[in-house]
Amino acid sequence: MDIARYEIPDAGTPVACRSCQARHGVVCGALSSSQLKELGRHSLRRKVEAGSEIVAQGSESSFYSNIMRGVVKLCKVMPDGRQQIVGLQFAPDFVGRPFVRESTLSAEAATDAELCVFPRSLLDRMIAETPELQRSLHDQALRELDAAREWMLTLGRRTAEEKVASLLYLIAAHAEPQTATSTAFDLPLSRAEIADFLGLTIETVSRQMTRLRKSGVIHIENFRHILVPDMDALERVSA
Template identity: 60%
Template sequence: MAVRQDIHNSEIPVLCRACEARHRGVCGALTPEQLVELSRHTTKRKVEAGAVLVSDSDTIDSYANVLAGVVKLTKTLPDGRQQIVGLQFAPDFIGRPFKRESSITAEAATAVRVCAFPKTSLDRMISQAPELGHRLHLQALNELDEARDWMLTLGRKTASERVASFLHLIARHGDPEAESDGEISFDLPLTRADIADFLGLTIETVSRQLTKLRKDGLIAVENNRHVTVFDVGKLERRANI
Protein backbone atom coordinates (compact mmCIF):
# COMPACT_ATOMS: atom_id res chain seq x y z
CA MET A 1 0.00 0.00 0.00
CA ALA A 2 1.74 3.12 -1.26
CA VAL A 3 2.14 6.16 0.93
CA ARG A 4 0.72 9.34 -0.49
CA GLN A 5 3.32 11.08 -2.59
CA ASP A 6 2.94 14.73 -1.86
CA ILE A 7 5.79 17.15 -1.57
CA HIS A 8 5.49 17.74 2.13
CA ASN A 9 5.21 14.11 2.98
CA SER A 10 8.66 14.24 4.51
CA GLU A 11 7.27 16.25 7.38
CA ILE A 12 4.73 13.63 8.36
CA PRO A 13 6.06 11.32 11.06
CA VAL A 14 6.75 7.80 9.88
CA LEU A 15 4.35 6.54 12.49
CA CYS A 16 1.51 8.55 11.01
CA ARG A 17 1.99 7.90 7.31
CA ALA A 18 -0.70 5.69 5.92
CA CYS A 19 -2.66 5.99 9.15
CA GLU A 20 -6.37 6.19 8.63
CA ALA A 21 -6.83 8.47 11.61
CA ARG A 22 -4.83 11.12 9.80
CA HIS A 23 -7.44 11.23 7.06
CA ARG A 24 -10.83 10.56 8.53
CA GLY A 25 -9.95 10.64 12.24
CA VAL A 26 -9.07 13.32 14.73
CA CYS A 27 -5.43 13.55 13.66
CA GLY A 28 -6.62 15.06 10.40
CA ALA A 29 -7.00 18.28 12.36
CA LEU A 30 -3.30 18.53 13.07
CA THR A 31 -0.54 20.25 11.11
CA PRO A 32 2.58 18.25 10.24
CA GLU A 33 4.42 20.00 13.08
CA GLN A 34 1.73 19.07 15.56
CA LEU A 35 1.76 15.51 14.29
CA VAL A 36 5.48 15.37 14.91
CA GLU A 37 5.00 16.72 18.40
CA LEU A 38 2.22 14.29 19.20
CA SER A 39 3.95 11.31 17.66
CA ARG A 40 6.83 11.82 20.04
CA HIS A 41 4.64 10.46 22.82
CA THR A 42 2.70 8.02 20.73
CA THR A 43 2.84 4.25 20.68
CA LYS A 44 1.15 1.83 18.37
CA ARG A 45 -0.04 -1.23 20.20
CA LYS A 46 -1.47 -4.55 19.18
CA VAL A 47 -4.14 -5.74 21.56
CA GLU A 48 -5.61 -9.21 21.58
CA ALA A 49 -9.32 -9.90 21.73
CA GLY A 50 -10.64 -9.64 25.25
CA ALA A 51 -7.96 -7.29 26.56
CA VAL A 52 -9.14 -4.28 28.52
CA LEU A 53 -8.06 -0.88 27.22
CA VAL A 54 -9.75 1.38 29.74
CA SER A 55 -11.33 0.15 32.89
CA ASP A 56 -14.45 1.51 34.51
CA SER A 57 -13.64 4.03 37.27
CA ASP A 58 -9.97 4.10 36.41
CA THR A 59 -8.51 7.52 36.13
CA ILE A 60 -7.85 8.00 32.47
CA ASP A 61 -4.40 9.13 31.52
CA SER A 62 -4.34 8.18 27.89
CA TYR A 63 -6.37 8.45 24.74
CA ALA A 64 -6.19 6.28 21.64
CA ASN A 65 -7.26 5.93 18.06
CA VAL A 66 -8.56 2.64 16.78
CA LEU A 67 -6.47 1.64 13.75
CA ALA A 68 -7.94 -1.79 13.14
CA GLY A 69 -10.39 -4.15 14.79
CA VAL A 70 -13.41 -3.42 16.95
CA VAL A 71 -13.54 -2.07 20.47
CA LYS A 72 -16.62 -2.51 22.66
CA LEU A 73 -17.62 0.00 25.32
CA THR A 74 -19.41 -1.67 28.19
CA LYS A 75 -21.19 -0.89 31.42
CA THR A 76 -21.78 -3.41 34.17
CA LEU A 77 -24.22 -3.64 37.07
CA PRO A 78 -22.94 -4.64 40.52
CA ASP A 79 -24.33 -8.15 40.02
CA GLY A 80 -22.53 -8.64 36.72
CA ARG A 81 -25.20 -7.95 34.14
CA GLN A 82 -23.46 -6.23 31.28
CA GLN A 83 -24.47 -3.93 28.45
CA ILE A 84 -22.43 -2.83 25.46
CA VAL A 85 -23.09 0.88 25.04
CA GLY A 86 -21.02 1.48 21.94
CA LEU A 87 -18.82 -0.08 19.30
CA GLN A 88 -15.74 1.70 18.00
CA PHE A 89 -14.21 1.01 14.61
CA ALA A 90 -11.20 2.53 12.86
CA PRO A 91 -10.52 5.43 12.91
CA ASP A 92 -12.62 6.22 15.99
CA PHE A 93 -11.21 8.04 18.95
CA ILE A 94 -11.28 6.36 22.36
CA GLY A 95 -11.39 8.46 25.48
CA ARG A 96 -13.45 10.89 27.47
CA PRO A 97 -12.05 14.42 27.15
CA PHE A 98 -12.44 16.86 30.05
CA LYS A 99 -12.95 14.26 32.72
CA ARG A 100 -10.61 12.39 34.98
CA GLU A 101 -12.59 9.20 35.39
CA SER A 102 -14.12 6.93 32.84
CA SER A 103 -17.54 5.56 33.62
CA ILE A 104 -17.24 2.85 31.03
CA THR A 105 -14.92 0.01 30.18
CA ALA A 106 -13.30 -0.24 26.76
CA GLU A 107 -12.39 -3.75 25.71
CA ALA A 108 -11.05 -5.26 22.51
CA ALA A 109 -13.83 -7.27 20.86
CA THR A 110 -11.50 -8.57 18.16
CA ALA A 111 -7.76 -8.32 17.76
CA VAL A 112 -7.16 -4.59 17.72
CA ARG A 113 -4.46 -2.14 16.78
CA VAL A 114 -4.51 1.22 18.52
CA CYS A 115 -2.40 4.32 18.52
CA ALA A 116 -2.17 5.55 22.10
CA PHE A 117 -0.98 8.87 23.44
CA PRO A 118 -0.93 10.49 26.86
CA LYS A 119 -3.96 12.52 27.84
CA THR A 120 -1.85 15.54 28.70
CA SER A 121 -0.30 15.77 25.24
CA LEU A 122 -3.63 15.83 23.48
CA ASP A 123 -5.27 18.07 26.05
CA ARG A 124 -2.50 20.59 25.51
CA MET A 125 -2.92 20.33 21.78
CA ILE A 126 -6.65 20.97 21.93
CA SER A 127 -6.05 24.50 23.15
CA GLN A 128 -3.57 25.11 20.33
CA ALA A 129 -5.54 23.55 17.50
CA PRO A 130 -9.21 24.55 17.56
CA GLU A 131 -9.91 22.24 14.65
CA LEU A 132 -8.90 19.33 16.86
CA GLY A 133 -11.47 20.27 19.47
CA HIS A 134 -13.99 20.56 16.71
CA ARG A 135 -13.30 17.06 15.43
CA LEU A 136 -13.64 15.65 18.91
CA HIS A 137 -16.90 17.53 19.25
CA LEU A 138 -18.15 16.01 16.01
CA GLN A 139 -17.22 12.56 17.16
CA ALA A 140 -19.05 13.08 20.45
CA LEU A 141 -22.16 14.24 18.61
CA ASN A 142 -21.96 11.29 16.31
CA GLU A 143 -21.66 8.86 19.21
CA LEU A 144 -24.59 10.61 20.86
CA ASP A 145 -26.74 10.07 17.77
CA GLU A 146 -25.75 6.42 17.69
CA ALA A 147 -26.42 5.96 21.38
CA ARG A 148 -29.89 7.42 21.02
CA ASP A 149 -30.67 5.30 17.99
CA TRP A 150 -29.72 2.31 20.04
CA MET A 151 -31.87 3.42 22.98
CA LEU A 152 -34.86 3.07 20.70
CA THR A 153 -33.72 -0.44 19.82
CA LEU A 154 -33.18 -1.42 23.46
CA GLY A 155 -36.33 0.16 24.77
CA ARG A 156 -38.86 -0.67 22.12
CA LYS A 157 -37.82 -3.35 19.65
CA THR A 158 -38.53 -7.07 19.86
CA ALA A 159 -35.75 -9.66 19.92
CA SER A 160 -36.26 -10.34 16.24
CA GLU A 161 -36.04 -6.66 15.34
CA ARG A 162 -32.98 -6.19 17.52
CA VAL A 163 -31.01 -8.95 15.85
CA ALA A 164 -31.97 -7.66 12.41
CA SER A 165 -30.95 -4.16 13.49
CA PHE A 166 -27.59 -5.45 14.62
CA LEU A 167 -26.89 -7.26 11.36
CA HIS A 168 -27.93 -4.15 9.51
CA LEU A 169 -25.58 -2.02 11.61
CA ILE A 170 -22.63 -4.26 10.88
CA ALA A 171 -23.50 -4.65 7.22
CA ARG A 172 -23.84 -0.91 6.76
CA HIS A 173 -20.60 -0.30 8.54
CA GLY A 174 -18.77 -2.42 6.01
CA ASP A 175 -20.57 -0.89 3.05
CA PRO A 176 -22.50 2.29 3.82
CA GLU A 177 -23.78 2.47 0.25
CA ALA A 178 -25.17 -1.05 0.13
CA GLU A 179 -28.08 -1.25 -2.30
CA SER A 180 -31.24 -1.95 -0.43
CA ASP A 181 -32.05 -4.80 -2.80
CA GLY A 182 -28.50 -6.15 -2.95
CA GLU A 183 -26.65 -9.00 -1.31
CA ILE A 184 -23.88 -8.35 1.16
CA SER A 185 -21.65 -10.51 3.31
CA PHE A 186 -19.32 -9.91 6.23
CA ASP A 187 -17.71 -11.35 9.32
CA LEU A 188 -19.36 -10.67 12.64
CA PRO A 189 -16.89 -8.86 14.88
CA LEU A 190 -18.64 -10.11 18.02
CA THR A 191 -19.31 -13.42 19.69
CA ARG A 192 -22.89 -14.40 20.46
CA ALA A 193 -22.29 -13.34 24.05
CA ASP A 194 -21.19 -9.89 22.93
CA ILE A 195 -24.09 -9.58 20.53
CA ALA A 196 -26.42 -10.46 23.39
CA ASP A 197 -24.79 -7.82 25.58
CA PHE A 198 -25.17 -5.29 22.82
CA LEU A 199 -28.83 -6.12 22.23
CA GLY A 200 -29.92 -6.51 25.82
CA LEU A 201 -30.82 -10.17 25.21
CA THR A 202 -29.45 -13.59 26.15
CA ILE A 203 -27.13 -15.70 24.04
CA GLU A 204 -29.89 -18.21 23.47
CA THR A 205 -32.35 -15.67 22.20
CA VAL A 206 -29.80 -14.24 19.79
CA SER A 207 -29.04 -17.71 18.51
CA ARG A 208 -32.71 -18.55 18.06
CA GLN A 209 -33.37 -15.35 16.15
CA LEU A 210 -30.41 -15.98 13.88
CA THR A 211 -31.66 -19.44 13.01
CA LYS A 212 -35.09 -17.93 12.42
CA LEU A 213 -33.59 -15.47 9.94
CA ARG A 214 -31.73 -18.37 8.36
CA LYS A 215 -34.83 -20.53 8.05
CA ASP A 216 -36.77 -17.61 6.64
CA GLY A 217 -34.18 -17.37 3.89
CA LEU A 218 -32.95 -13.89 4.77
CA ILE A 219 -29.39 -14.80 5.69
CA ALA A 220 -26.84 -17.58 5.50
CA VAL A 221 -24.30 -18.26 8.22
CA GLU A 222 -21.00 -20.09 7.77
CA ASN A 223 -18.65 -21.05 10.57
CA ASN A 224 -20.73 -19.07 13.05
CA ARG A 225 -19.04 -15.84 12.15
CA HIS A 226 -19.53 -15.27 8.45
CA VAL A 227 -22.93 -13.91 7.47
CA THR A 228 -24.48 -13.29 4.08
CA VAL A 229 -27.52 -11.05 3.87
CA PHE A 230 -29.42 -11.85 0.69
CA ASP A 231 -31.62 -8.78 0.61
CA VAL A 232 -30.73 -5.74 2.65
CA GLY A 233 -34.19 -4.27 2.10
CA LYS A 234 -35.90 -7.28 3.63
CA LEU A 235 -33.52 -7.09 6.58
CA GLU A 236 -34.40 -3.45 7.06
CA ARG A 237 -38.06 -4.32 7.11
CA ARG A 238 -37.37 -6.88 9.83
CA ALA A 239 -35.40 -4.32 11.76
CA ASN A 240 -38.18 -1.76 11.45
CA ILE A 241 -35.76 0.89 10.27
Protein backbone atom coordinates in the same frame (compact mmCIF):
# COMPACT_ATOMS: atom_id res chain seq x y z
CA MET B 1 -3.59 22.20 -10.21
CA ASP B 2 -5.80 19.76 -8.24
CA ILE B 3 -2.92 17.30 -7.82
CA ALA B 4 -0.65 19.99 -6.42
CA ARG B 5 -3.31 21.19 -4.01
CA TYR B 6 -3.74 17.74 -2.49
CA GLU B 7 -0.07 16.78 -2.47
CA ILE B 8 1.20 19.81 -0.57
CA PRO B 9 -0.49 19.02 2.79
CA ASP B 10 0.79 15.42 2.69
CA ALA B 11 4.36 16.50 2.04
CA GLY B 12 4.88 17.21 5.72
CA THR B 13 2.77 14.34 6.99
CA PRO B 14 4.62 11.42 8.64
CA VAL B 15 4.85 8.46 6.25
CA ALA B 16 3.19 6.13 8.75
CA CYS B 17 0.19 8.47 8.96
CA ARG B 18 -0.46 8.74 5.22
CA SER B 19 -1.96 5.24 4.87
CA CYS B 20 -3.46 5.13 8.37
CA GLN B 21 -7.24 4.67 8.61
CA ALA B 22 -7.38 7.29 11.36
CA ARG B 23 -5.53 9.91 9.29
CA HIS B 24 -8.81 11.68 8.50
CA GLY B 25 -10.56 10.65 11.71
CA VAL B 26 -11.81 12.71 14.63
CA VAL B 27 -8.38 13.56 16.07
CA CYS B 28 -5.77 13.27 13.34
CA GLY B 29 -7.98 14.80 10.67
CA ALA B 30 -8.09 18.05 12.66
CA LEU B 31 -4.32 18.32 13.21
CA SER B 32 -1.74 20.17 11.14
CA SER B 33 1.26 18.36 9.65
CA SER B 34 3.53 19.66 12.40
CA GLN B 35 1.09 18.46 15.06
CA LEU B 36 0.87 15.06 13.40
CA LYS B 37 4.65 14.84 13.46
CA GLU B 38 4.72 15.64 17.16
CA LEU B 39 1.95 13.16 17.88
CA GLY B 40 3.75 10.54 15.79
CA ARG B 41 6.96 10.95 17.78
CA HIS B 42 5.13 10.11 21.00
CA SER B 43 2.72 7.44 19.74
CA LEU B 44 3.13 3.69 19.47
CA ARG B 45 1.28 0.78 17.93
CA ARG B 46 -0.13 -1.69 20.42
CA LYS B 47 -1.63 -5.08 19.62
CA VAL B 48 -4.23 -6.37 22.06
CA GLU B 49 -5.83 -9.78 22.21
CA ALA B 50 -9.59 -10.32 22.34
CA GLY B 51 -10.78 -9.99 25.92
CA SER B 52 -7.98 -7.63 26.96
CA GLU B 53 -8.99 -4.54 28.92
CA ILE B 54 -7.96 -1.27 27.30
CA VAL B 55 -9.46 1.19 29.75
CA ALA B 56 -10.83 0.29 33.19
CA GLN B 57 -14.01 1.86 34.52
CA GLY B 58 -13.18 4.35 37.25
CA SER B 59 -9.53 4.65 36.25
CA GLU B 60 -7.61 7.79 35.29
CA SER B 61 -6.06 6.73 32.01
CA SER B 62 -2.82 8.43 30.97
CA PHE B 63 -3.36 7.76 27.27
CA TYR B 64 -5.83 7.98 24.39
CA SER B 65 -5.89 5.77 21.31
CA ASN B 66 -7.23 5.36 17.80
CA ILE B 67 -8.48 1.94 16.73
CA MET B 68 -6.46 0.75 13.74
CA ARG B 69 -7.95 -2.73 13.45
CA GLY B 70 -10.57 -4.77 15.28
CA VAL B 71 -13.62 -4.05 17.42
CA VAL B 72 -13.76 -2.60 20.95
CA LYS B 73 -16.75 -3.03 23.25
CA LEU B 74 -17.73 -0.43 25.83
CA CYS B 75 -19.16 -1.78 29.07
CA LYS B 76 -20.71 -0.48 32.25
CA VAL B 77 -20.06 -2.42 35.44
CA MET B 78 -22.81 -2.11 38.04
CA PRO B 79 -22.16 -2.01 41.81
CA ASP B 80 -23.14 -5.67 42.21
CA GLY B 81 -20.62 -6.75 39.58
CA ARG B 82 -22.99 -7.27 36.67
CA GLN B 83 -21.73 -5.96 33.34
CA GLN B 84 -23.70 -4.42 30.49
CA ILE B 85 -22.35 -3.83 26.98
CA VAL B 86 -23.41 -0.30 26.03
CA GLY B 87 -21.61 0.27 22.73
CA LEU B 88 -19.17 -0.89 20.08
CA GLN B 89 -16.30 1.01 18.48
CA PHE B 90 -14.60 0.26 15.18
CA ALA B 91 -11.58 1.46 13.19
CA PRO B 92 -10.80 4.37 13.04
CA ASP B 93 -12.75 5.40 16.16
CA PHE B 94 -11.15 7.39 18.96
CA VAL B 95 -10.99 5.70 22.39
CA GLY B 96 -11.02 8.03 25.40
CA ARG B 97 -12.96 10.88 26.91
CA PRO B 98 -11.26 14.30 26.90
CA PHE B 99 -12.06 16.75 29.71
CA VAL B 100 -13.04 13.90 32.06
CA ARG B 101 -10.28 12.50 34.26
CA GLU B 102 -12.03 9.33 35.42
CA SER B 103 -13.44 6.87 32.88
CA THR B 104 -17.14 6.14 33.35
CA LEU B 105 -16.97 3.02 31.16
CA SER B 106 -14.57 0.18 30.54
CA ALA B 107 -13.21 -0.51 27.06
CA GLU B 108 -12.31 -4.08 26.14
CA ALA B 109 -11.10 -5.64 22.90
CA ALA B 110 -13.99 -7.68 21.49
CA THR B 111 -11.64 -9.09 18.84
CA ASP B 112 -7.90 -9.08 18.37
CA ALA B 113 -7.18 -5.42 17.76
CA GLU B 114 -4.44 -2.92 17.02
CA LEU B 115 -4.35 0.55 18.54
CA CYS B 116 -2.34 3.71 17.97
CA VAL B 117 -1.69 4.95 21.52
CA PHE B 118 -0.57 8.45 22.45
CA PRO B 119 -0.15 10.41 25.72
CA ARG B 120 -3.23 12.06 27.16
CA SER B 121 -1.24 15.11 28.29
CA LEU B 122 -0.01 15.77 24.75
CA LEU B 123 -3.43 15.57 23.14
CA ASP B 124 -5.03 17.64 25.91
CA ARG B 125 -2.53 20.40 25.11
CA MET B 126 -3.32 20.14 21.39
CA ILE B 127 -7.04 20.34 22.15
CA ALA B 128 -6.48 23.58 24.06
CA GLU B 129 -4.43 25.01 21.17
CA THR B 130 -6.56 23.83 18.24
CA PRO B 131 -10.16 25.07 17.78
CA GLU B 132 -10.64 22.67 14.85
CA LEU B 133 -9.84 19.72 17.09
CA GLN B 134 -12.25 21.02 19.74
CA ARG B 135 -15.01 21.19 17.11
CA SER B 136 -14.17 17.72 15.82
CA LEU B 137 -14.43 16.21 19.30
CA HIS B 138 -17.65 18.13 19.93
CA ASP B 139 -19.11 16.76 16.69
CA GLN B 140 -18.12 13.24 17.72
CA ALA B 141 -19.86 13.68 21.07
CA LEU B 142 -23.04 14.76 19.28
CA ARG B 143 -22.86 11.76 16.92
CA GLU B 144 -22.45 9.45 19.89
CA LEU B 145 -25.48 11.07 21.55
CA ASP B 146 -27.55 10.57 18.39
CA ALA B 147 -26.39 6.94 18.17
CA ALA B 148 -27.30 6.34 21.81
CA ARG B 149 -30.79 7.74 21.25
CA GLU B 150 -31.20 5.56 18.16
CA TRP B 151 -30.11 2.53 20.17
CA MET B 152 -32.69 3.42 22.85
CA LEU B 153 -35.30 3.17 20.09
CA THR B 154 -33.89 -0.18 19.01
CA LEU B 155 -34.04 -1.60 22.52
CA GLY B 156 -37.38 -0.08 23.45
CA ARG B 157 -39.55 -0.33 20.36
CA ARG B 158 -38.13 -2.71 17.76
CA THR B 159 -39.01 -6.39 17.48
CA ALA B 160 -36.49 -9.12 18.26
CA GLU B 161 -35.81 -9.60 14.55
CA GLU B 162 -35.31 -5.87 14.04
CA LYS B 163 -32.94 -5.72 17.02
CA VAL B 164 -30.74 -8.52 15.72
CA ALA B 165 -30.81 -7.08 12.19
CA SER B 166 -29.90 -3.62 13.55
CA LEU B 167 -26.83 -5.00 15.31
CA LEU B 168 -25.74 -6.97 12.25
CA TYR B 169 -26.19 -3.88 10.08
CA LEU B 170 -24.13 -1.79 12.50
CA ILE B 171 -21.25 -4.28 12.31
CA ALA B 172 -21.59 -4.80 8.56
CA ALA B 173 -21.50 -1.04 7.93
CA HIS B 174 -18.00 -0.95 9.46
CA ALA B 175 -16.70 -4.07 7.68
CA GLU B 176 -14.68 -4.10 4.47
CA PRO B 177 -17.20 -4.34 1.59
CA GLN B 178 -16.81 -7.24 -0.84
CA THR B 179 -18.83 -5.65 -3.63
CA ALA B 180 -20.92 -2.51 -4.03
CA THR B 181 -23.84 -4.20 -2.26
CA SER B 182 -22.42 -7.06 -0.17
CA THR B 183 -20.05 -7.48 2.75
CA ALA B 184 -18.81 -10.17 5.14
CA PHE B 185 -17.47 -10.18 8.68
CA ASP B 186 -16.83 -12.32 11.74
CA LEU B 187 -19.16 -11.61 14.63
CA PRO B 188 -17.16 -9.75 17.30
CA LEU B 189 -19.59 -10.85 20.02
CA SER B 190 -20.74 -14.26 21.23
CA ARG B 191 -24.43 -15.16 21.17
CA ALA B 192 -24.53 -14.51 24.93
CA GLU B 193 -22.97 -11.05 24.48
CA ILE B 194 -25.39 -10.23 21.66
CA ALA B 195 -28.29 -11.24 23.90
CA ASP B 196 -26.88 -9.02 26.67
CA PHE B 197 -26.43 -6.08 24.30
CA LEU B 198 -29.94 -6.37 22.87
CA GLY B 199 -31.84 -7.31 26.02
CA LEU B 200 -32.86 -10.69 24.59
CA THR B 201 -32.31 -14.31 25.55
CA ILE B 202 -29.64 -16.41 23.84
CA GLU B 203 -32.39 -18.65 22.42
CA THR B 204 -34.18 -15.66 20.90
CA VAL B 205 -30.97 -14.39 19.29
CA SER B 206 -30.33 -17.83 17.77
CA ARG B 207 -33.91 -18.08 16.46
CA GLN B 208 -33.72 -14.63 14.84
CA MET B 209 -30.33 -15.39 13.27
CA THR B 210 -31.83 -18.58 11.81
CA ARG B 211 -34.85 -16.63 10.57
CA LEU B 212 -32.65 -14.08 8.81
CA ARG B 213 -30.60 -16.91 7.30
CA LYS B 214 -33.65 -18.77 6.01
CA SER B 215 -35.02 -15.58 4.45
CA GLY B 216 -31.72 -15.07 2.60
CA VAL B 217 -30.91 -11.77 4.29
CA ILE B 218 -27.67 -13.25 5.69
CA HIS B 219 -25.58 -16.38 5.20
CA ILE B 220 -23.83 -17.96 8.19
CA GLU B 221 -20.60 -19.94 7.89
CA ASN B 222 -18.76 -21.64 10.75
CA PHE B 223 -21.24 -20.19 13.28
CA ARG B 224 -19.64 -16.70 13.47
CA HIS B 225 -18.79 -15.72 9.88
CA ILE B 226 -21.61 -13.66 8.40
CA LEU B 227 -22.12 -12.84 4.72
CA VAL B 228 -24.57 -10.07 3.86
CA PRO B 229 -25.40 -10.37 0.14
CA ASP B 230 -27.53 -7.21 0.06
CA MET B 231 -26.92 -4.45 2.61
CA ASP B 232 -30.13 -2.65 1.60
CA ALA B 233 -32.19 -5.76 2.40
CA LEU B 234 -30.58 -6.03 5.85
CA GLU B 235 -31.22 -2.33 6.48
CA ARG B 236 -34.89 -2.76 5.56
CA VAL B 237 -35.33 -5.62 8.03
CA SER B 238 -33.68 -3.52 10.74
CA ALA B 239 -36.39 -0.89 10.18
